Amino acid sequence: DSGVTQTPKHLITATGQRVTLRCSPRSGDLSVYWYQQSLDQGLQFLIQYYNGEERAKGNILERFSAQQFPDLHSELNLSSLELGDSALYFCASSDGGSDNEQFFGPGTRLTVL
Protein backbone atom coordinates (compact mmCIF):
# COMPACT_ATOMS: atom_id res chain seq x y z
CA ASP A 1 0.00 0.00 0.00
CA SER A 2 1.59 3.26 -1.21
CA GLY A 3 -0.57 5.47 0.99
CA VAL A 4 -2.07 7.20 -2.05
CA THR A 5 -5.78 6.65 -2.51
CA GLN A 6 -7.85 7.12 -5.64
CA THR A 7 -11.58 6.98 -6.22
CA PRO A 8 -13.44 5.58 -7.96
CA LYS A 9 -11.67 2.37 -8.93
CA HIS A 10 -13.74 1.97 -12.07
CA LEU A 11 -15.83 4.44 -14.04
CA ILE A 12 -17.98 3.73 -17.07
CA THR A 13 -19.57 6.61 -18.90
CA ALA A 14 -20.71 7.75 -22.32
CA THR A 15 -19.13 10.03 -24.89
CA GLY A 16 -19.72 13.71 -24.26
CA GLN A 17 -20.03 13.27 -20.51
CA ARG A 18 -17.92 14.79 -17.73
CA VAL A 19 -16.28 12.90 -14.86
CA THR A 20 -14.19 13.75 -11.82
CA LEU A 21 -11.42 11.56 -10.48
CA ARG A 22 -10.22 12.04 -6.94
CA CYS A 23 -6.83 11.51 -5.33
CA SER A 24 -5.56 11.78 -1.76
CA PRO A 25 -1.76 11.92 -1.47
CA ARG A 26 0.42 10.25 1.15
CA SER A 27 0.41 11.99 4.47
CA GLY A 28 2.88 14.86 4.33
CA ASP A 29 3.36 14.88 0.56
CA LEU A 30 2.74 18.27 -1.02
CA SER A 31 3.10 17.27 -4.68
CA VAL A 32 0.44 15.48 -6.67
CA TYR A 33 0.91 14.20 -10.21
CA TRP A 34 -1.64 12.88 -12.68
CA TYR A 35 -0.80 10.33 -15.37
CA GLN A 36 -2.73 8.64 -18.13
CA GLN A 37 -1.85 5.08 -19.13
CA SER A 38 -3.27 3.54 -22.25
CA LEU A 39 -2.15 0.47 -24.15
CA ASP A 40 -0.65 2.33 -27.07
CA GLN A 41 0.73 5.40 -25.28
CA GLY A 42 2.40 4.09 -22.16
CA LEU A 43 2.45 6.25 -19.03
CA GLN A 44 1.92 9.88 -19.98
CA PHE A 45 2.39 12.75 -17.55
CA LEU A 46 -0.58 15.11 -17.46
CA ILE A 47 -0.08 17.69 -14.73
CA GLN A 48 1.54 18.36 -11.36
CA TYR A 49 0.38 20.42 -8.41
CA TYR A 50 2.48 21.47 -5.45
CA ASN A 51 0.79 22.74 -2.33
CA GLY A 52 -2.25 23.92 -4.23
CA GLU A 53 -0.53 25.49 -7.21
CA GLU A 54 0.09 24.14 -10.69
CA ARG A 55 3.80 23.28 -11.00
CA ALA A 56 4.23 21.50 -14.33
CA LYS A 57 2.11 20.60 -17.32
CA GLY A 58 2.52 17.69 -19.66
CA ASN A 59 0.37 16.36 -22.47
CA ILE A 60 -2.92 17.42 -20.92
CA LEU A 61 -5.81 18.15 -23.25
CA GLU A 62 -7.78 21.38 -22.93
CA ARG A 63 -10.87 19.28 -22.10
CA PHE A 64 -9.05 18.11 -18.97
CA SER A 65 -8.40 20.18 -15.88
CA ALA A 66 -7.17 19.57 -12.37
CA GLN A 67 -6.90 21.28 -9.04
CA GLN A 68 -5.41 20.67 -5.63
CA PHE A 69 -7.37 21.72 -2.58
CA PRO A 70 -6.14 23.16 0.74
CA ASP A 71 -6.28 19.70 2.33
CA LEU A 72 -3.94 18.61 -0.51
CA HIS A 73 -6.32 16.19 -2.17
CA SER A 74 -6.60 16.63 -5.91
CA GLU A 75 -9.26 16.19 -8.54
CA LEU A 76 -8.88 15.58 -12.25
CA ASN A 77 -11.84 16.69 -14.33
CA LEU A 78 -12.38 15.19 -17.75
CA SER A 79 -15.05 16.72 -19.96
CA SER A 80 -16.57 16.16 -23.40
CA LEU A 81 -15.31 12.62 -23.15
CA GLU A 82 -14.29 10.72 -26.25
CA LEU A 83 -13.75 7.02 -26.84
CA GLY A 84 -10.01 7.63 -26.91
CA ASP A 85 -10.05 8.92 -23.34
CA SER A 86 -10.59 5.38 -22.10
CA ALA A 87 -7.52 4.58 -20.06
CA LEU A 88 -6.09 4.08 -16.60
CA TYR A 89 -5.58 7.35 -14.74
CA PHE A 90 -3.00 7.33 -11.98
CA CYS A 91 -2.29 9.81 -9.29
CA ALA A 92 1.11 9.91 -7.63
CA SER A 93 2.49 11.96 -4.79
CA SER A 94 5.92 12.94 -3.59
CA ASP A 95 7.47 14.99 -0.83
CA GLY A 96 9.13 17.26 -3.38
CA GLY A 97 12.63 15.95 -2.71
CA SER A 98 15.37 16.41 -5.29
CA ASP A 99 15.00 12.90 -6.70
CA ASN A 100 11.24 13.32 -7.11
CA GLU A 101 10.50 9.76 -6.02
CA GLN A 102 6.82 9.23 -6.63
CA PHE A 103 4.32 6.93 -4.98
CA PHE A 104 1.41 5.84 -7.11
CA GLY A 105 -2.19 5.18 -6.24
CA PRO A 106 -4.10 2.14 -7.51
CA GLY A 107 -5.56 4.06 -10.43
CA THR A 108 -9.00 4.72 -11.87
CA ARG A 109 -10.00 2.73 -14.93
CA LEU A 110 -12.14 4.94 -17.16
CA THR A 111 -14.20 3.36 -19.91
CA VAL A 112 -15.98 5.66 -22.34
CA LEU A 113 -18.69 3.94 -24.37
Added chain:
Amino acid sequence: TQLLEQSPQFLSIQEGENLTVYCNSSSVFSSLQWYRQEPGEGPVLLVTVVTGGEVKKLKRLTFQFGDARKDSSLHITAAQPGDTGLYLCAGLTGTASKLTFGTGTRLQVTL
Protein backbone atom coordinates in the same frame (compact mmCIF):
# COMPACT_ATOMS: atom_id res chain seq x y z
CA THR B 1 10.80 15.78 -26.31
CA GLN B 2 12.88 13.42 -24.21
CA LEU B 3 12.39 9.78 -25.06
CA LEU B 4 13.33 6.76 -23.01
CA GLU B 5 13.41 3.60 -25.06
CA GLN B 6 13.30 0.30 -23.25
CA SER B 7 14.31 -3.05 -24.65
CA PRO B 8 13.16 -5.65 -24.98
CA GLN B 9 9.51 -4.70 -25.15
CA PHE B 10 8.39 -8.19 -24.12
CA LEU B 11 10.27 -10.97 -22.39
CA SER B 12 9.02 -14.43 -21.50
CA ILE B 13 11.43 -16.64 -19.59
CA GLN B 14 11.42 -19.64 -17.29
CA GLU B 15 12.03 -19.58 -13.58
CA GLY B 16 15.73 -19.56 -12.74
CA GLU B 17 16.89 -17.73 -15.87
CA ASN B 18 18.75 -14.42 -15.83
CA LEU B 19 17.67 -11.37 -17.80
CA THR B 20 18.64 -7.78 -18.50
CA VAL B 21 16.35 -4.88 -19.39
CA TYR B 22 17.78 -1.77 -20.99
CA CYS B 23 16.67 1.84 -20.82
CA ASN B 24 18.27 4.23 -23.31
CA SER B 25 17.99 7.90 -24.15
CA SER B 26 19.86 10.61 -25.99
CA SER B 27 19.18 12.96 -23.08
CA VAL B 28 21.12 13.32 -19.85
CA PHE B 29 19.15 12.74 -16.67
CA SER B 30 19.97 13.94 -13.18
CA SER B 31 18.50 10.75 -11.80
CA LEU B 32 16.74 7.68 -13.05
CA GLN B 33 14.15 5.53 -11.37
CA TRP B 34 12.90 2.00 -11.96
CA TYR B 35 9.33 0.98 -11.23
CA ARG B 36 7.47 -2.32 -11.40
CA GLN B 37 3.78 -2.40 -12.19
CA GLU B 38 1.52 -5.40 -11.75
CA PRO B 39 -1.79 -5.75 -13.62
CA GLY B 40 -4.51 -3.53 -12.20
CA GLU B 41 -2.14 -1.69 -9.86
CA GLY B 42 -0.06 1.44 -9.89
CA PRO B 43 3.72 1.43 -10.50
CA VAL B 44 5.84 0.75 -7.44
CA LEU B 45 9.22 2.42 -7.06
CA LEU B 46 12.11 -0.07 -6.93
CA VAL B 47 15.20 2.13 -6.92
CA THR B 48 16.62 5.54 -7.76
CA VAL B 49 20.10 5.92 -9.24
CA VAL B 50 21.73 9.32 -9.22
CA THR B 51 25.46 9.10 -9.96
CA GLY B 52 26.91 8.13 -13.34
CA GLY B 53 28.25 4.59 -13.13
CA GLU B 54 26.30 3.88 -9.96
CA VAL B 55 25.31 0.29 -9.25
CA LYS B 56 22.58 -0.60 -6.78
CA LYS B 57 21.48 -4.06 -5.71
CA LEU B 58 18.08 -5.02 -4.40
CA LYS B 59 18.18 -8.75 -3.57
CA ARG B 60 18.28 -10.44 -7.01
CA LEU B 61 17.91 -7.16 -8.90
CA THR B 62 20.94 -5.12 -9.98
CA PHE B 63 20.48 -1.62 -11.35
CA GLN B 64 23.17 0.36 -13.16
CA PHE B 65 23.23 3.98 -14.29
CA GLY B 66 25.39 4.68 -17.32
CA ASP B 67 28.54 6.75 -16.93
CA ALA B 68 27.03 9.53 -19.07
CA ARG B 69 23.68 9.31 -17.23
CA LYS B 70 21.84 8.66 -20.50
CA ASP B 71 21.10 4.98 -19.99
CA SER B 72 20.41 2.38 -17.37
CA SER B 73 20.01 -1.35 -17.05
CA LEU B 74 18.17 -3.73 -14.77
CA HIS B 75 19.54 -7.25 -14.35
CA ILE B 76 17.52 -9.95 -12.63
CA THR B 77 19.28 -13.09 -11.45
CA ALA B 78 17.41 -16.37 -11.12
CA ALA B 79 14.03 -14.92 -12.06
CA GLN B 80 10.95 -16.05 -10.14
CA PRO B 81 7.26 -15.95 -11.08
CA GLY B 82 6.84 -13.11 -8.59
CA ASP B 83 9.07 -10.96 -10.80
CA THR B 84 6.36 -10.95 -13.48
CA GLY B 85 5.16 -7.45 -14.32
CA LEU B 86 5.75 -4.31 -16.34
CA TYR B 87 9.11 -2.69 -15.65
CA LEU B 88 9.33 1.05 -16.27
CA CYS B 89 12.32 3.33 -16.15
CA ALA B 90 11.76 7.03 -15.58
CA GLY B 91 14.21 9.88 -15.97
CA LEU B 92 14.32 13.20 -14.18
CA THR B 93 16.04 16.22 -15.70
CA GLY B 94 17.69 18.81 -13.54
CA THR B 95 15.40 21.66 -14.52
CA ALA B 96 12.05 19.89 -14.59
CA SER B 97 10.06 18.34 -11.83
CA LYS B 98 8.32 15.82 -14.02
CA LEU B 99 9.45 12.31 -14.76
CA THR B 100 9.71 11.03 -18.30
CA PHE B 101 8.71 7.38 -18.36
CA GLY B 102 10.16 4.76 -20.64
CA THR B 103 8.20 2.63 -23.05
CA GLY B 104 8.15 -0.31 -20.62
CA THR B 105 9.28 -3.94 -20.63
CA ARG B 106 6.68 -6.58 -19.95
CA LEU B 107 8.25 -9.58 -18.20
CA GLN B 108 6.62 -12.95 -17.72
CA VAL B 109 8.33 -15.63 -15.68
CA THR B 110 6.85 -19.11 -15.88
CA LEU B 111 7.47 -22.22 -13.81
